[in-house]
Amino acid sequence: MTLSAPRRFRVPGQGPRGTLTRMQSIEHFIAGRFVPPAGGAYLDNVEPATGRVYSRVADGDARDVEAAVQAATAAFPAWSATPAEARCRVMLRIADLIESRLDEFARAESVDTGKPLSAARGVDIPRAVKNLRFFATAILHEKSELHVTDREAINYTLRRPRGVAGLISPWNLPLYLLTWKVAPAIATGNTAVAKPSEVTPMTAHLLAKVCVEAGLPPGVLNVVHGSGAGAGQALVEHPRVATISFTGGTKTGRGIAATAAPMFKKLSLELGGKNPNVVFADADLDEAVAVSVRAAFSNQGQICLCGSRILVERPAYAPFLERFVAATKALKVGDPLEAGCDLGALVSRSHFDKVRSCIRLAVEEGGRIECGGDVPSGVNDRCAGGFFLPPTVITGLPAGCRTDREEIFGPVVTVRPFDDEAEAVAAANDTDYGLSATLWTRDLDRAHRVADALVAGTVWVNCWLVRDLRVPFGGMRHSGVGREGGEESLRFFTEPKNVCVRLRGDRRQGPG
Numbered sequence: 001m002t003l004s005a006p007r008r009f010r011v012p013g014q015g016p017r018g019t020l021t022r023m024q025s026i027e028h029f030i031a032g033r034f035v036p037p038a039g040g041a042y043l044d045n046v047e048p049a050t051g052r053v054y055s056r057v058a059d060g061d062a063r064d065v066e067a068a069v070q071a072a073t074a075a076f077p078a079w080s081a082t083p084a085e086a087r088c089r090v091m092l093r094i095a096d097l098i099e100s101r102l103d104e105f106a107r108a109e110s111v112d113t114g115k116p117l118s119a120a121r122g123v124d125i126p127r128a129v130k131n132l133r134f135f136a137t138a139i140l141h142e143k144s145e146l147h148v149t150d151r152e153a154i155n156y157t158l159r160r161p162r163g164v165a166g167l168i169s170p171w172n173l174p175l176y177l178l179t180w181k182v183a184p185a186i187a188t189g190n191t192a193v194a195k196p197s198e199v200t201p202m203t204a205h206l207l208a209k210v211c212v213e214a215g216l217p218p219g220v221l222n223v224v225h226g227s228g229a230g231a232g233q234a235l236v237e238h239p240r241v242a243t244i245s246f247t248g249g250t251k252t253g254r255g256i257a258a259t260a261a262p263m264f265k266k267l268s269l270e271l272g273g274k275n276p277n278v279v280f281a282d283a284d285l286d287e288a289v290a291v292s293v294r295a296a297f298s299n300q301g302q303i304c305l306c307g308s309r310i311l312v313e314r315p316a317y318a319p320f321l322e323r324f325v326a327a328t329k330a331l332k333v334g335d336p337l338e339a340g341c342d343l344g345a346l347v348s349r350s351h352f353d354k355v356r357s358c359i360r361l362a363v364e365e366g367g368r369i370e371c372g373g374d375v376p377s378g379v380n381d382r383c384a385g386g387f388f389l390p391p392t393v394i395t396g397l398p399a400g401c402r403t404d405r406e407e408i409f410g411p412v413v414t415v416r417p418f419d420d421e422a423e424a425v426a427a428a429n430d431t432d433y434g435l436s437a438t439l440w441t442r443d444l445d446r447a448h449r450v451a452d453a454l455v456a457g458t459v460w461v462n463c464w465l466v467r468d469l470r471v472p473f474g475g476m477r478h479s480g481v482g483r484e485g486g487e488e489s490l491r492f493f494t495e496p497k498n499v500c501v502r503l504r505g506d507r508r509q510g511p512g
């Protein structure tokens with residue numbers, strides 16, 4: 001880490017508000033050392049709650065990616081040969097160190113993203129710790145398949161790490177989603193070059209520091225910062241990076257697939273969603289309302305799993321809407337660092353502008369704003385320049401409109417009625433995405449039937465965002481390719497090899 005010329009700004013967790021201090025530079029982490037970008041370029045890092053630049057981040061290019069890939073390549077033979085127990089131990093140390101610095105990490109995440117400190121403290125950072133522990137210990141229980149071919153042969157499957165993995169993560173859940181990739185990649189013996197979002201690089205930087213302290217060998221995890229078009233693209237194009245795991249926007253994922261496919265890279269794409277939340281009239285409405293509000297507005301609606309399209313069976317429509325709007329109006333948009341706020345700021349000026357334009361489009365399409373709207377929320381003096389929008393509920397939109405088909409990724413939800421199950425399923429599936437869906441009913445048969453009919457990688461019945469790290473996680477259609485979580489991640493980051501051993505005393509050889 002280097003320090004540049006003094007100027008007035010705030011560093012999270014360092015000094016009181018507004019004190020004169022120096023601009024922090026976030027450098028690359030390559031071969032166990034913090035190094036400046038080869039080209040000397042930096043990007044401003046903005047605190048979304050204030051709209052002010054509070055640090056700067058290295059803007060890497062192909063030279064930095066090359067150095068990181070070289071470091072990862074050099075570290076691979078020793079790391080992949082390290083016993084699972086030793087890999088596990090160092091990863092558990094990383095998890096323990098993050099946990100012991102929960103306040104520092106949570107504050108950094110909140111300042112960098114604009115999310116409420118309580119969310120960073122209660123969700124993001126604990127989940128990052130959990131990711132590391134989950135995959136660190138999963139490798140201790142590794143099993144493999146054995147297939148006996150009559151009495152002729154036995155086949156067993158070896159799964160070996162694939163080498164250097166490129167891990168590209170987004171800004172909505174920065175450390176949570178970065179560790180969701182780093183943990184299985186390095187646990188299985190790969191080495192990695194991570195490219196966190198340039199919009200939210202701070203906790204990746206803190207993770208790198210913790211890796212040094214925990215004794216992770218140099219080069220096992222490298223972090224190259226910078227823009228997607230620069231550092232990100234160079235990583236995807238690098239010929240020695242045979243595995244790419246990406247979470248981000250669908251458009252970006254399409255571009256990455258176009259680059260990686262002709263190079264025969266193994267690719268995991270976790271992309272956007274436009275997730276339906278289907279409420280049948282027999283549902284427990286109190287619970288459906290309370291959870292649907294969380295599903296719509298958690299993290300300012302910036303979670304790929306947010307339930308952004310609510311479909312309500314006609315008899316329950318009016319009571320649901322009334323309660324849902326009342327509960328939404330009761331949410332507090334506030335300074336993310338202050339206790340008691342439910343929503344903080346959107347992540348960036350450009351994203352704030354995009355979400356506002358989506359609200360305007362909804363109105364042009366005939367939508368009625370039940371609450372919220374394209375009105376920036378005032379919060380306090382400190383946050384006068386921040387990117388705050390109120391939680392917004394829209395009704396009355398025509399079926400198939402853009403607002404109901406395109407991902408907004410902000411605190412905006414639409415609500416519409418339906419008359420029967422077939423209509424609900426058709427409306428729920430009427431999108432290019434297929435990430436997740438929620439349904440509310442007390443009818444068990446219907447729950448199973450509708451869950452089966454919904455085109456989604458995850459269906460939650462009478463709940464939302466209940467996560468078990470062992471289950472397959474990912475999307476259908478434009479929501480992605482491949483699955484993460486548990487065995488799926490362990491398999492993604494390893495290469496299976498069938499070893500076929502002829503059984504002694506039997507020399508028969510079968511065709512194909």
Ligand code: TXE
Binds near residue numbers: 228231232255
């Ligand atoms: O994400 P990008 P953006 C959705 C959401 C949002 C939209 C765009 O709808 O409005 O995507 O967000 C890196 N080669 N989601 O543009 O660009 C980039 O630097 C390699 C859903 O901010 O997809 C960052 O590290 N990498 C999503 C990462 O990709 C590239 C979470 C994600 O950024 C690259 C975020 C390139 N050519 C947004 N271009 C989810 N599924 O949760 C960019 N990147």
